[in-house]
Amino acid sequence: MRNGVIHACVKSFLVWLIAVGAVAAVGFEFFQRGSTEMGLIMLGLIFAGYCVATRTVARRGKDATTLLMVxxxxxxxxxxxxxxxxxxxIVVTxxxxxxxxxDLAGRFALPVALGVSGLMMAAVLYAGTSSGGVFMLTVLVSGVAAGTPIFQHLLGPYEPWGMFGAMVLWHAAVAGMLASWAVRQAKEHRAASCPHCGKDLGQIAIAICPSCKKRLPGAGVLHTIAEAQESRRAA
Structure with a gap:
């Protein structure tokens, strides 16, 4: 069981590392060239990618909520x-x-759009993880990202690199929280699985695994399937 959890930790960390690196690379190229549309598309695809990867680590990669997140x-x-x-x-109106x-109208459109989209993504992530921690962290970092343009205007001339930092922070925090969630899910799955073959036993109260036929640890007081059948015949 410990090896399985370690593998999940390593995989989740690699997913987080690759996700943050990809976001930083795409964001840097995006701000260098000013290709807004392509940059947003690439960032969205990276988000979808690390959502699928973490859900795969959590053994929950094939369900409707995965499709929702993607x-x-x-x-x-x-x-x-x-x-x-x-x-x-709306702001112009x-x-x-x-x-x-x-003089403030032009400064509010982007923060409001970022805040609303952040809340939408937080709701999607909550639907996919049922984790209040993931939801709250996403809302928090979305608020930071939404407030960045306003703070920059208040502190001095607007520089797009502040948004670059906020963007990397958002993805790093969300990907990190999903990675942590995936490890917890993998640990719970391992706890309910056969230690020999990995079959999900759920609530099966038997002493041997129905898949690999090996005896389960700590099941000495339970009857094996064969023993239970023999008892029924004798009765």
């Missing part, structure tokens, strides 16, 4: 720009009606 991440580059444009129009000062 769909949300894989299409991020397509649904985030319209979301941003929507909030940009507020500025025209005097609800929001005109």
């Amino acid at each position: 769909g949300a991440g894989g299409t991020f580059g397509f649904w985030f720009p319209p979301l941003y444009e929507l909030f940009a129009q 507020w500025a025209e009606t005097g609800v929001l000062p005109a």
Whole structure:
């Protein structure tokens, strides 16, 4: 069992390391060239990739919530720009009606879009993990990312590298939390599996594994399948 958990830890760490490295590389290229659309698409695909990888480590890679997470991440580059444009129009309307000062209108569209999209991704991750910790951390780092443009405008001239740092932080935190969740899930799965062949025994109260036929540890007080059948015949 210990070896299985160690393997899960190593795999999860590698997933996290590759994810952060990929996000940093794509983000750097994205800010260097200013290719917004392609950068967002690539970041969404990276998100989908480490979601699938961590769920595979957790032995939960083939279910509907995996498709939900992949769909949300894989299409991020397509649904985030319209979301941003929507909030940009709303902010402009507020500025025209005097609800929001005109000099601040241009600064609020991106933070609001980032905050809303972060909440959406937090909900998707909660649906896929049922983990309040994953949800709360995603909300927290989404708030940091959303507040970054505002803080930059308040502190001085806007520099896109602040958003680069916030983007890397968001993915590093989310990927790290998913990796930790995957290790916990793998540990629970190993605890409910046959130590010899890995078959999921669930609530089966038997002394031998029905798959590999080897005796389970700590099952001395239970009857094996053969012994139980023999007892029934004798009765």
